[in-house]
Amino acid sequence: MRKRAMWILLGSLGLLHLAIIFAGFLAPYDPAAQNREFPYAAPSRLDFVGGNRPHFRPFVCVPELSDEHCVQYPMHFFVHGSEYRILGLLRSNLHLFGVEEPGRVFLLGTDSFGRDEFSRLVYGGQISLAAGLVATFLALLAATVIGILSGYYGGWMDESLMGWAELFLALPWLYFLLVIRALLPLHASPPATFLLLTAVIGVIGWARPARLIRGIVLSARSREYVTAARGFGGSDFYLLRRHVLPQTLGVLLTQAALLVPQYVAAEVTLSFFGLGVSEPMPSWGNMMSVLQQYGVLVSYSWLLAPAIALVVTSVMYWLLADTIRYWIQSQ
Amino acid sequence: MKPAGRLALVVCLFAVTCFAGAPVPATTSPNEDLEQLAAVTGHYGGRLVIGEKAEPKTLNPVTATDAVSREVIGRINADLIEINRASQQTEPALAKSWKVSKDGRTFTLHLRKGIRFSDGHPFDADDVLFSFAVYLDEAIGSPQRDLLIIDGKAPAITKLDQNTVQFVLPRPYAAAERLFDGFAMLPKHVLETPYREGKFDQVWALNTPADQVVGLGPFRVKQYVPGQRLIVERNPYYWKVDHENQRLPYLDELAFLFVGAEDSQVMRFEAGETDVISRMGVENYSLLQRDASRLGVQLADLGPSLEYNFLVFNLNDLSGKKLDGVARKQAWFGNLKFRQAVSMAVDRESLVKLVYGARGTALWGNVGPGNQRWVNTAIPHPQKSLETARQLLKSAGFAWNNSGQLVDASGAPVEFTIISSSSNAQRMKMATLVQDDLSHLGMQVHVVPLEFRAMLDRIFQSFDYDAAIMGLGGGDADPNPEMNVWLSNGSSHLWHLGESQAATQWENEIDRLMQQQMVTLDYQKRKQLYDRVQQMIAENLPFIFLATPDVLVGAKTQVGNFHPAVLDPYTLWNADELYIRGTEKAAIR
Numbered sequence: 001m002r003k004r005a006m007w008i009l010l011g012s013l014g015l016l017h018l019a020i021i022f023a024g025f026l027a028p029y030d031p032a033a034q035n036r037e038f039p040y041a042a043p044s045r046l047d048f049v050g051g052n053r054p055h056f057r058p059f060v061c062v063p064e065l066s067d068e069h070c071v072q073y074p075m076h077f078f079v080h081g082s083e084y085r086i087l088g089l090l091r092s093n094l095h096l097f098g099v100e101e102p103g104r105v106f107l108l109g110t111d112s113f114g115r116d117e118f119s120r121l122v123y124g125g126q127i128s129l130a131a132g133l134v135a136t137f138l139a140l141l142a143a144t145v146i147g148i149l150s151g152y153y154g155g156w157m158d159e160s161l162m163g164w165a166e167l168f169l170a171l172p173w174l175y176f177l178l179v180i181r182a183l184l185p186l187h188a189s190p191p192a193t194f195l196l197l198t199a200v201i202g203v204i205g206w207a208r209p210a211r212l213i214r215g216i217v218l219s220a221r222s223r224e225y226v227t228a229a230r231g232f233g234g235s236d237f238y239l240l241r242r243h244v245l246p247q248t249l250g251v252l253l254t255q256a257a258l259l260v261p262q263y264v265a266a267e268v269t270l271s272f273f274g275l276g277v278s279e280p281m282p283s284w285g286n287m288m289s290v291l292q293q294y295g296v297l298v299s300y301s302w303l304l305a306p307a308i309a310l311v312v313t314s315v316m317y318w319l320l321a322d323t324i325r326y327w328i329q330s331q
Numbered sequence: 332m333k334p335a336g337r338l339a340l341v342v343c344l345f346a347v348t349c350f351a352g353a354p355v356p357a358t359t360s361p362n363e364d365l366e367q368l369a370a371v372t373g374h375y376g377g378r379l380v381i382g383e384k385a386e387p388k389t390l391n392p393v394t395a396t397d398a399v400s401r402e403v404i405g406r407i408n409a410d411l412i413e414i415n416r417a418s419q420q421t422e423p424a425l426a427k428s429w430k431v432s433k434d435g436r437t438f439t440l441h442l443r444k445g446i447r448f449s450d451g452h453p454f455d456a457d458d459v460l461f462s463f464a465v466y467l468d469e470a471i472g473s474p475q476r477d478l479l480i481i482d483g484k485a486p487a488i489t490k491l492d493q494n495t496v497q498f499v500l501p502r503p504y505a506a507a508e509r510l511f512d513g514f515a516m517l518p519k520h521v522l523e524t525p526y527r528e529g530k531f532d533q534v535w536a537l538n539t540p541a542d543q544v545v546g547l548g549p550f551r552v553k554q555y556v557p558g559q560r561l562i563v564e565r566n567p568y569y570w571k572v573d574h575e576n577q578r579l580p581y582l583d584e585l586a587f588l589f590v591g592a593e594d595s596q597v598m599r600f601e602a603g604e605t606d607v608i609s610r611m612g613v614e615n616y617s618l619l620q621r622d623a624s625r626l627g628v629q630l631a632d633l634g635p636s637l638e639y640n641f642l643v644f645n646l647n648d649l650s651g652k653k654l655d656g657v658a659r660k661q662a663w664f665g666n667l668k669f670r671q672a673v674s675m676a677v678d679r680e681s682l683v684k685l686v687y688g689a690r691g692t693a694l695w696g697n698v699g700p701g702n703q704r705w706v707n708t709a710i711p712h713p714q715k716s717l718e719t720a721r722q723l724l725k726s727a728g729f730a731w732n733n734s735g736q737l738v739d740a741s742g743a744p745v746e747f748t749i750i751s752s753s754s755n756a757q758r759m760k761m762a763t764l765v766q767d768d769l770s771h772l773g774m775q776v777h778v779v780p781l782e783f784r785a786m787l788d789r790i791f792q793s794f795d796y797d798a799a800i801m802g803l804g805g806g807d808a809d810p811n812p813e814m815n816v817w818l819s820n821g822s823s824h825l826w827h828l829g830e831s832q833a834a835t836q837w838e839n840e841i842d843r844l845m846q847q848q849m850v851t852l853d854y855q856k857r858k859q860l861y862d863r864v865q866q867m868i869a870e871n872l873p874f875i876f877l878a879t880p881d882v883l884v885g886a887k888t889q890v891g892n893f894h895p896a897v898l899d900p901y902t903l904w905n906a907d908e909l910y911i912r913g914t915e916k917a918a919i920r
Contacts, residue, residue, distance in 0.1 A: 112760060278780075
């Protein structure tokens with residue numbers, strides 16, 4: 001049952017990430033395209049009735065600027081629109097859905113510049129989720145190396161490395177991030193900003209998993225089979241690769257599932273305060289920064305879409321972590 | 332006294348203290364030279380509560396610099412001549428009349444007789460002389476001192492008699508009357524001793540006992556609770572009366588609550604905890620407008636403010652600074668056609684609509700329509716035209732590469748950064764809109780939000796920036812407060828700071844015109860000079876002017892005589908006339 005739940009969660013997360021990778025296909029518009037005549041537009045109304053009869057194809061109701069009536073535009077699928085790149089390599093201009101000009105379809109409304117929230121949400125997920133995944137990879141890589149060295153060799157190495165771990169755990173990470181960001185160049189290109197951001201988040205987050213891995217390595221190295229293998233002439237590298245590292249796999253997987261949402265939230269936090277990727281590139285954080293204004297927060301609820309996406313993603317990862325932990329314990 | 336009697340006495344004293352009403356206005360006497368506000372009616376009673384974004388730092392009018400302190404100080408002090416915020420004209424205050432000599436240098440002010448400070452002590456010319464001695468004392472370092480120094484000299488101030496004071500300026504100064512607004516008259520009988528002892532900068536801190544803070548304003552300090560509120564109560568000796576000769580103010584008390592930023596102020600206002608809200612953004616205004624009748628509030632859009640928001644390019648002299656990247660870009664920024672192209676590409680209509688919710692006005696100059704007395708209406712307002720912008724860039728030697736990027740004559744892509752204050756959501760929005768507009772010309776613009784002080788440091792100190800979006804103005808309608816912006820050696824000559832003399836011919840001409848208008852007493856002639864200044868600014872574009880917001884304020888419908896104005900303090904400038912409807916019989920609400 002738990003194993004099935006794990007696969008379902010993995011599948012769901014896989015679909016989520018696939019959707020983010022193919023953001024350009026899913027999004028009807030360029031995330032930076034401004035529709036200045038539609039600031040803070042509410043989500044488009046989809047009608048399935050047109051000409052007094054039902055249709056399978058939905059219609060989008062676009063309000064007329066001059067009066068309260070709306071004009072119905074049929075939604076089309078697999079349409080050609082603005083150009084985008086998949087994974088930065090493949091060019092395409094095929095979109096899942098769209099409407100003919102001058103109609104507009106805003107599934108999740110627009111922001112203050114009239115930019116489509118749905119398009120920005122899927123594109124923004126690329127930045128936020130990728131930051132979480134890359135930062136997690138970096139943190140766990142550092143944690144694994146440090147945890148293994150510390151736990152396997154012990155002595156002065158263990159003391160000094162764990163001392164550093166305690167220091168990093170004691171740091172108020174948000175202020176540390178703010179200081180580091182403030183020291184960076186005034187403007188860096190979006191890829192450079194993204195890499196710097198993920199590196200910073202990853203560098204800060206290695207300490208806790210490193211301590212966990214150290215504990216497992218400490219336990220594993222004193223096992224009888226490891227002692228026996230050493231007695232038969234096994235090198236340190238062989239022992240680590242064959243006997244110790246596999247013991248850490250469960251912890252690594254669980255930590256990965258826990259850290260990804262944490263680091264996604266870290267990127268969102270930085271961008272929320274204007275310290276992450278800059279306009280007009282969307283990330284879930286900078287999409288929500290406008291919600292710091294009370295009037296906007298209480299008036300335009302659709303702008304909370306990135307928060308909902310963050311919550312859903314985080315919950316899925318936490319459930320996955322829970323499931324993995326249970327599965328490992330049952331092995 | 333028996334214990335029961337002592338207890339009864341304590342209880343009675345406690346009750347009196349708790350439930351004592353505000354000071355009753357002193358009976359007017361024929362010996363007092365009171366100012367009658369013939370058009371003002373109202374009734375006594377009530378407390379008006381207003382939210383402030385921070386605590387005041389001091390109650391000392393000579394040393395205060397922050398806006399909140401000055402707002403409180405303005406309610407407990409008075410000036411010789413004041414600017415009526417509604418008409419934007421000067422009016423008699425503590426000086427009931429004045430004469431100006433033909434050469435415009437000598438001002439003879441006749442003080443109102445029989446006026447008393449809030450502790451009952453008489454006010455006369457000695458207090459005026461003392462006040463200006465303190466303001467002009469270099470050791471005190473009042474920020475207002477510079478306003479009194481003309482051509483490096485202070486005015487000569489003499490007492491002609493107990494109610495007459497004469498000011499002789501080093502040379503004629505067109506806005507001399509307006510100078511008096513903001514110089515609170517100080518009580519010599521209270522402050523002379525600490526002044527002589529060299530302790531003036533310590534007087535009237537927030538923890539000063541209320542009865543020691545003495546002024547001539549409509550209110551006097553009653554209570555200060557750190558971190559929460561400051562309450563001022565009616566000054567029983569205030570020198571203004573209404574049309575029925577009732578001594579003002581009508582309000583028993585005015586309470587300043589320290590609530591924090593604008594959003595917190597709006598929430599408190601919505602909840603009914605405050606009675607007035609002064610200047611809010613359009614999102615909050617729209618939010619309140621939707622529920623105005625349910626909340627029982629009156630909202631006012633006062634029209635364009637006097638501030639102006641603009642894009643400024645870094646044209647500072649960078650020799651000696653290791654800013655090669657910025658220096659290279661100055662070749663673009665310094666080209667007038669480049670700046671003109673940028674100006675032509677900006678969609679100001681959209682900017683006003685999206686940033687200010689259409690509650691704003693596009694600008695092409697430094698004086699907007701909110702300043703009716705000084706605006707030059709002949710300045711052209713060219714609408715956005717990408718075609719014109721492209722032609723300007725072509726004629727300036729720019730071109731477009733195969734990717735559509737704008738490149739300069741050497742083939743380098745035109746790419747630069749705009750910085751703005753991260754705490755100012757409206758200017759950040761402007762930056763994003765300008766970024767999008769300029770992308771249609773092939774310019775790659777990056778928007779970088781910075782903490783406010785960090786931004787000021789780059790603009791005023793390090794010069795490490797390409798372009799910035801900022802705002803200035805709003806202090807007064809008169810051109811003279813803008814001197815430090817438009818004079819080449821001015822401290823706010825943002826695009827090129829630290830000039831000892833004008834770097835260009837047009838800046839030289841502006842220097843000459845601004846100096847000339849400063850000493851021209853005739854309004855029409857002065858207007859012509861300042862019109863020419865505005866025209867030259869609009870032609871040479873040291874700033875790409877963007878827009879100005881409307882002044883948006885609100886108050887509960889029970890607040891009577893609520894006549895907000897576009898000049899600061901927007902809602903409390905006539906605090907002495909405000910009253911609360913429905914409190915005719917209540918002493919304190």
